[in-house]
């Protein structure tokens with residue numbers, strides 16, 4: 016078995032044991048094709064993916080799903096893998112008509128999750144979570160809320176099969192889209208320290224070539 020898949024299998028055991036805290040959709044070679052289209056090296060992308068998944072194992076959740084993500088990100092639901100199939104199923108079985116699916120399922124994490132149990136699609140990995148959930152998953156998320164961390168290893172890249180995520184307010188000259196982050200950010204380190212207050216990681220050193228030494 017390819018080493019990448021072995022690591023994936025091991026991580027999946029933790030995800031199974033930990034439940035939704037470490038929810039994952041991981042074994043996705045098409046994403047590596049996406050990395051190539053973004054000019055990223057496939058091996059580097061695999062390392063970044065595993066680093067991301069280990070972030071879940073440590074208790075981190077997706078930065079692009081924090082409750083205020085829509086202040087920072089535009090979510091293009093129609094570009095998510097499985098969108099057409101999920102919408103067709105809901106329209107047919109639930110007697111819905113356009114644009115009910117887009118206005119409701121595409122904007123509601125719980126509705127999208129319910130649909131994903133009937134028809135596999137990835138929107139529950141993108142849609143922001145409600146603010147007041149009492150689930151432990153969301154408690155972690157609340158603890159991680161500070162300035163939106165664009166450098167986080169827990170941010171998905173813009174691209175999946177199309178541009179799924181876009182920057183809502185790009186700075187002048189800044190692209191609306193981004194490739195997958197490859198490094199652990201200062202914000203990621205701070206989030207892990209909040210979950211495990213007894214650990215004392217070394218002082219944060221911005222990786223060479225990272226976009227920003229300061230966490231924004």
Ligand SMILES: [Zn+2]
Nearest residue numbers: 039067071077
């Ligand atoms: Zn993830």
